[in-house]
Amino acid sequence: MSQPQYFVFPSSTLTDYSTQVFMHFGVSEKDARQAADVLSKADLRGIDSHGVARLRTYVDMFKIGRINPKPNVRIIREKKSVATVDGDRGLGLVVGPKANEIAMDKAAQYGSGWVSVSNTNHYGIASYYSLKALERDMIGWSMTNSSKIVVPLWGAERRLGTNPIAIAFPGFKNPPIVIDLATSVVAFGKVEIAERQGKKIPEGWIVDQNGNNSTLPADVYSGGLLPLGGTRESGGHKGYCLSAMVDILCCVLSGANWGPFAPPFAIFEDAPKESVGKGIGHFFGAMEIDGFEDIDVFKKRVDHWIDVFRSTKPIPGRDAVLIPGDPEHEAEKIRTKDGIPVIEAVVNDLKQISKETGISFNI
């Protein structure tokens, strides 16, 4: 297998391009810039799967009218610190930030804010929202469901998405602790990579169509990913529980499509025949640090926590214990300076979008 070729772009080039593409489909400049910022953050933080590589799918969704470019994102029910928000079929990249803003505004007023969101779609990286809360000295939570790819423990059918959980805590001198984890055992992409490389995968990643454990990557297409923990013996019931928690907070609470009913993001995937709600769902939380403790005291304690964990004696073959968010923080430092490497296949997508929309994209 040959190495993929990369082209490197300044982050701003990609952000500007995405902004214009969103505007082409009727999104306001403000919302388009917001949406592009979410994609950009993923690219900067090295989460390539969730950055500009996703623009193709958003464009496809706009083309078939699945996304409302001018949504009226609104609170449909609330009680002081909590609310349910209807995303009006807007871009997840626009609905997510608005709903997160509602949670943070509530936190500023009531000490905390909690928002369950329906009628939305793919919202980018979960940690984008937790990072936003840090800017306001808040602890921010973020969750979303997604279309089915994970089996519940002991199940032979996909029922859940990769349903991530994110939360972040600010340091004083240290960079923040940024937690962002899918509740599946691994990303689907890792299974795909193993397949392309003709490699077997470890037991405990996937089951085949009958629910048997498999080490053959291709079996995932008719089977599914296991939840975090893998098999029962290694805690797969716990990952199933966490994924269920995300599903219920995001969807059952808001009236979105939960579990196997979540509509897929990619248009080439079959949509579930039955619908039990509106779009997919998100869940955001924000807590004012100042409501619990002096902000600087808390941040200095987080610094201490980081220093102690970083000084843990490492296992053989590793230099150090990492702090959650370390790899992404490192990527962001490098990519802010050196630019975003984009693989050829994605560059070709961007060029194709340029042809379709008339928006210039020069490399």
Added chain:
Amino acid sequence: MSQPQYFVFPSSTLTDYSTQVFMHFGVSEKDARQAADVLSKADLRGIDSHGVARLRTYVDMFKIGRINPKPNVRIIREKKSVATVDGDRGLGLVVGPKANEIAMDKAAQYGSGWVSVSNTNHYGIASYYSLKALERDMIGWSMTNSSKIVVPLWGAERRLGTNPIAIAFPGFKNPPIVIDLATSVVAFGKVEIAERQGKKIPEGWIVDQNGNNSTLPADVYSGGLLPLGGTRESGGHKGYCLSAMVDILCCVLSGANWGPFAPPFAIFEDAPKESVGKGIGHFFGAMEIDGFEDIDVFKKRVDHWIDVFRSTKPIPGRDAVLIPGDPEHEAEKIRTKDGIPVIEAVVNDLKQISKETGISFNI
């Protein structure tokens, strides 16, 4: 190895006995009854490790003055929906319910309530608190730290407790979904059982004192448990992240002892030489369902969720996919009717406590 002998008691007998034991050490009748209720719930729900079997340790802690029988559990800082609570070295079984009550009262007033607690100790089963929230039509969250037994991913030293996360959602006709999971890959008790049986354990459960993966149970004593997910390949970084999240919400936020500084529950374990706060920490959250959706509409949706997940095609060798909380719900039904089986070793502990306190315990 011979089978352990069981003695069966009505739940009320054990609850009354625990109540009197707590009162013997100066706890008020109301608080003693509350504390006994937490232990009782664990026994009823089949979580034997957290029930009356723990009474011995609480007694030991009282004897050495580690627990304040008449704590002034108080809010030391708050802002509407959030608060920090100082447990005043009270029994975790008393401090926990009081702090959880504060969270629920805040939820009744502000839609949600979030309380981080310091200066406390072992609070029983995490799900006790989430179950309490159901009684008020709330979604209840509960977390606690505990003394170090888990290594952070890539670490060769214990730094974290088993740090559980609990949350529960009410059904309409169905029993509630009750999630309660330790963020370690398995319970320490499972490793101990394998050791007693002379069996090897699966790779991915523990590391030895140098941080190498081990399948020999005895290595855990100088090494530690891995976080949920096990090794890096199977998602151990995710379990580490979840455990860190619990640690920070419970302790760094409240001013309790986080990570490796958490004082042990059992008096025979060495306490950390350094202290960075007061006691251990808990974190409670409560959200009013009514703030998001009509209560019955939500409960019926939860019923639907349960029915769909229960109907998932099972893997070979299993009858059905379980719903989180199923095993505990089943145990509670049986034990409420038939009584609590208590192993001989624990019965002997209870008899010994009877000798020490003069409180009668007849079997």
